[in-house]
Amino acid sequence: MIIALIEHDRGKLNESSLEMLTLGRGLGLPLHAVLIGEAARPLADRAAAFGAATVHVVQHERLAEYAPEAWAQCVVELIESLKPEAVLASGTDRGNEVMAHVAAQTRLPMAANCIEIKLGNPCVVTRARWGGSLLEEARLNGSTHLLTVAPLAVEAVESPARSPTINTVTPTLDDKVFRVRVSGRVEAGAGKISLAEARVVVGGGRGVGSAEGFKPLEELAELMGGAVGCSRAVTSLGWRPHAEQVGQTGTRIAPDLYIACGVSGATQHLIGARGSKHILAINTDADAPIVAAADYAIIGDLHEVIPALCAEVKKAMA
Amino acid sequence: MNILVCIKRIPATGGKVSLTADEQEIDTRHLGFTVSPHEECAVEEAVRLIEANGGSSAVLTLGAEVSTEQLRDAMAMGIDRAILLETDGREWDAGSTAAAIVEAVRADGMNFDLLLFGNEAADTGDYQVGIRVAHALGLPCVTGIKSLEIKGGGAVAKREASGGWDIFEIPLPAVVTVKEGINLPRYPSFQGRLKAKKKDIARAKPQWNGNQMEKARLKIPKEQEHQVEILGNGPGAAPKAVEVFQKLGLFQK
Numbered sequence: 001m002i003i004a005l006i007e008h009d010r011g012k013l014n015e016s017s018l019e020m021l022t023l024g025r026g027l028g029l030p031l032h033a034v035l036i037g038e039a040a041r042p043l044a045d046r047a048a049a050f051g052a053a054t055v056h057v058v059q060h061e062r063l064a065e066y067a068p069e070a071w072a073q074c075v076v077e078l079i080e081s082l083k084p085e086a087v088l089a090s091g092t093d094r095g096n097e098v099m100a101h102v103a104a105q106t107r108l109p110m111a112a113n114c115i116e117i118k119l120g121n122p123c124v125v126t127r128a129r130w131g132g133s134l135l136e137e138a139r140l141n142g143s144t145h146l147l148t149v150a151p152l153a154v155e156a157v158e159s160p161a162r163s164p165t166i167n168t169v170t171p172t173l174d175d176k177v178f179r180v181r182v183s184g185r186v187e188a189g190a191g192k193i194s195l196a197e198a199r200v201v202v203g204g205g206r207g208v209g210s211a212e213g214f215k216p217l218e219e220l221a222e223l224m225g226g227a228v229g230c231s232r233a234v235t236s237l238g239w240r241p242h243a244e245q246v247g248q249t250g251t252r253i254a255p256d257l258y259i260a261c262g263v264s265g266a267t268q269h270l271i272g273a274r275g276s277k278h279i280l281a282i283n284t285d286a287d288a289p290i291v292a293a294a295d296y297a298i299i300g301d302l303h304e305v306i307p308a309l310c311a312e313v314k315k316a317m318a
Numbered sequence: 319m320n321i322l323v324c325i326k327r328i329p330a331t332g333g334k335v336s337l338t339a340d341e342q343e344i345d346t347r348h349l350g351f352t353v354s355p356h357e358e359c360a361v362e363e364a365v366r367l368i369e370a371n372g373g374s375s376a377v378l379t380l381g382a383e384v385s386t387e388q389l390r391d392a393m394a395m396g397i398d399r400a401i402l403l404e405t406d407g408r409e410w411d412a413g414s415t416a417a418a419i420v421e422a423v424r425a426d427g428m429n430f431d432l433l434l435f436g437n438e439a440a441d442t443g444d445y446q447v448g449i450r451v452a453h454a455l456g457l458p459c460v461t462g463i464k465s466l467e468i469k470g471g472g473a474v475a476k477r478e479a480s481g482g483w484d485i486f487e488i489p490l491p492a493v494v495t496v497k498e499g500i501n502l503p504r505y506p507s508f509q510g511r512l513k514a515k516k517k518d519i520a521r522a523k524p525q526w527n528g529n530q531m532e533k534a535r536l537k538i539p540k541e542q543e544h545q546v547e548i549l550g551n552g553p554g555a556a557p558k559a560v561e562v563f564q565k566l567g568l569f570q571k
Contacts, residue, residue, distance in 0.1 A: 009480070066484070068461075091445075093462050093477070096438075100446035100461075104453035109413060109530035112438075112445045122532070129443055129536070134335065134344070136442075137534040148445075179458040180488055188481025196480075200568060224568060232355075235499070242464070242499025243478065248440065249355045249498040257566055266332055278566060280559065281546075289333060291546055296562055300552035308553035312560040317569060 001030045003056075003078055005089040005098065006047055009066065011039035016090035018050045018156035020149040024088045025051030025159060027119055032056060033164075034078060036071050037063035048164035050156065055164045060171055066094065067181035072101030074171045079106065079144055085119055091128075091148040099148050108142045113150035128153070131248035131271035152254060152275045193227045195244060200226030201255045201276070203246055204234060205269075205290075207262020207283065207302060211239040216306040217261060223313050229253060231269050247272035261302040265290030282306070319373040319431040319468070319490075321364045324419060324448075325357040325392060327385040328441045341535040344441075353388050355498040356436030362503040363466060363496055364434055365396035371468055374398050376428070380418055382407035386519055393514035394506030400519045401426065409442070411529040416450035418524035423455065425522065432473070435495040437462045452493035459493040460486045464500045 004024050007014040025031045033052035035043055037060075044055040058074045075087060075098065087102065089095035091113040103110035115135070116126040122139035128150045129136050188194060195201065202221040204214055214228065221228045229246040230239070246253050248268040254275030261282045263269060270293055273279065281294035282302045291297045298305050329335075329344050330352040336345045353361075364375045377392040379385045380403040389400035403418050410418070423430065433455075435448035445461075452459035465476035465483075468490075475486045475494060506514070549555045549562065563569065 068459075093479075096445035097449070097461050100449040101453070101459075103413075103446055104416075104450040107413070109411065110444075110446055111531060112443060124534070126537070130331070130335075130441060131443065132539070133331075135537040135539050137537065139532045139534055141530060141532075180460055180486055182484045183487045184485035185479075186476075186483040186485070192481065194481035224563070236502070238502060245499070257563070257568060267334065280549075280562070286548070294546050295544065296547050296549050296559070298549050298551070298555040298559060300555065304553045305556065308556035309559055312556040313563070316560050316564065 001032055001082060001084045002027060003075070003082060003084045003087045004031055004033050004052065005075060005087065005095070006033050006035050006040065006043060007090055007092060007095050008035070008040045008043060010064070011042065013043050013046060014090065014092060015156065016092050016095070016151045018046070019151065019154045020088050020090045021047065021050035021052060022156050023117065023149050023154045027086070027117060029085060029119065030054070032082065032084070034058065034075065036074050039064065044164055044166055049158050049161045051159045052164055053162070054167060056167045056169055058171055059168050060173055062173065062178060065182045067178050068094070068097045069101055069177040069180060070173050071098045072105060073173055073177045075102050076105050077171050078169070084144055086117070086123065086145040086147055089148050091150045095148050099146050103146050106144070108144055108146050109140045110146040111138055111140055112148050114147050115150050115153040117147060119145070131268065132274065133267050133271055151252065193225065195227045195229055195246070195251045195253060198227035198253070199256050200224040200259070201229045201246070201253050202226055202259045202261065203229035203231065203263055203273070204261050205231040205263030206233040208234065208239070209262070213303070214240065216303070216310065220259070220306055220310050220313070223310060223317070226255065231263050232266070260290050260294065261306060263290050264288050265293055319367065319371050320428050321367060321373065321375045321432045321434060322423065322430045323357070323360050323364045323375065323377045323392065323397065323434045325353045325361065325377060325379050325388055325436070326439050327351050327379065327381050327388045328354055328439065335538070337536055337538065341537070342533065343536070351387065353391070354436045354440040356438065356496060358503045359498050359500050360434040360436055360496045361392045361395055361397060362501045366501065367432070367468060374428070376401060376426070378403065378419065378422060380410060380415055380524070381405055389519055390514045391506065393517055394510040395504060396510065399517065402519050402521045403524050404521055405524070405526070409533060411531045412444040412446045412450060413530050414527060416447050416454065417527070419447070419451050420454040421524060422522060423451070429491070431490045433457070433493045435493065437495045437497045448493050448495040457491055457493050458488050459495070460488055461495040463494050463496045466494060466496070466500065
């Protein structure tokens with residue numbers, strides 16, 4: 001059997017979990033989903049629609065807010081009672097964090113960001129290194145294999161829906177596992193489109209030339225209902241906040257269109273942009289790596305091209 | 319307060335990389351070396367916290383003798399002293415790396431209030447060394463932190479979450495793994511470099527007990543074949559670009 005930890009925030013599903021379930025149901029063993037906290041119970045049907053035959057809902061009065069060690073403790077208890085061949089989670093901030101706590105507590109090996117899994121002993125995985133620009137084939141030994149699935153590596157596909165068996169479990173959680181928990185939040189600014197979820201991203205690199213140079217990019221992003229992004233060079237120069245960085249050490253974006261303006265296309269930036277369905281590069285250098293990685297390119301000075309684009313977009317939308 | 323920062327020497331890759339013939343490593347014959355960006359920020363954060371609160375800082379790495387280069391870089395930024403856990407250069411997995419760090423922390427005798435790590439190493443991307451160290455030492459751990467404030471006997475740490483922030487209040491001592499963006503690391507001064515060059519580096523040779531996760535080989539992912547369509551040169555290409563936007567359905571609400 002495989003246990004799949006579904007990631008959610010106060011009942012709101014993280015869609016990466018559906019990719020993880022899609023991969024997990026193809027591994028040849030019964031798939032059991034785990035939902036932590038009562039707020040997640042309504043997600044049982046979604047988990048079933050993506051392949052979970054059984055759903056374990058973990059019920060405890062202190063699980064309303066995310067607490068990584070407490071979540072891990074719930075998973076450890078399920079490992080002890082169900083003795084699964086593998087535990088899966090998504091390779092997100094929280095998925096990797098909870099799984100690492102499980103690994104630390106059980107002293108089992110953990111492979112982060114897998115894209116292919118062959119169960120067995122040893123379990124053979126292909127996993128992302130260097131943010132996915134390099135792959136590693138690795139072997140894991142152990143009674144239970146702890147694996148996270150790289151986001152955007154597998155497309156989430158529904159399987160014929162069936163109604164899942166629901167099992168409610170109550171874990172024993174002592175105070176210690178709540179030492180670290182979300183104790184406050186700052187919500188995203190109202191009406192602001194998040195970079196990770198934007199349908200259009202207008203990104204700027206060193207070629208933008210200055211902090212002020214981003215004005216036309218902001219205008220284009222606003223016209224197209226998108227978000228502004230930038231390269232690591234730009235955040236290192238202090239032109240834009242780090243929250244807007246697209247890259248291995250910034251945000252992974254997955255828009256329908258990424259317009260990359262004056263971005264050279266270093267590997268660590270391309271890693272962050274890889275989830276884009278289409279890339280339009282605007283660059284003075286036709287030989288820049290970003291142009292080779294793009295679907296469309298305009299060769300020219302972004303300071304002339306973007307205002308022209310803004311004008312054309314306005315015309316088209318009028 | 320006393321702070322330990324753990325770093326790792328990695329190749330400085332910019333563009334495409336190639337592998338060694340045995341497919342075990344990146345071919346580094348033409349590459350320089352650096353530390354992971356998250357860890358560079360961890361070093362900077364430690365220096366700032368000591369400047370603000372007083373105390374002492376140490377930097378630690380597990381790796382071959384050549385890793386002293388990265389330890390000296392950290393001391394040039396303002397870290398007080400360095401510890402090298404010397405290996406023969408083979409790759410230690412996350413579990414064995416964490417075990418060696420735990421042993422070194424216990425042997426050091428200094429009571430660290432804060433152990434700083436990068437959220438994940440840029441090369442292996444294991445996402446677990448800091449957490450494993452925290453468990454073994456019985457300490458709380460927060461990961462992926464982009465804002466850290468020391469308050470009384472504890473810390474307030476913030477992590478980005480869907481466009482906003484999750485806030486964690488934790489007691490010290492603790493393990494904190496940070497992400498790039500928590501600060502903008504300084505360039506070491508010339509004087510800092512000179513001072514760092516003269517400092518001793520404490521050394522230990524941790525015992526190799528084998529990896530639980532075994533690297534079979536590395537692979538370069540296959541690039542998806544695709545052609546780039548040049549829409550034109552300069553602003554004159556704008557109408558054609560907007561045609562593409564329409565074709566992609568970007569103007570539909």
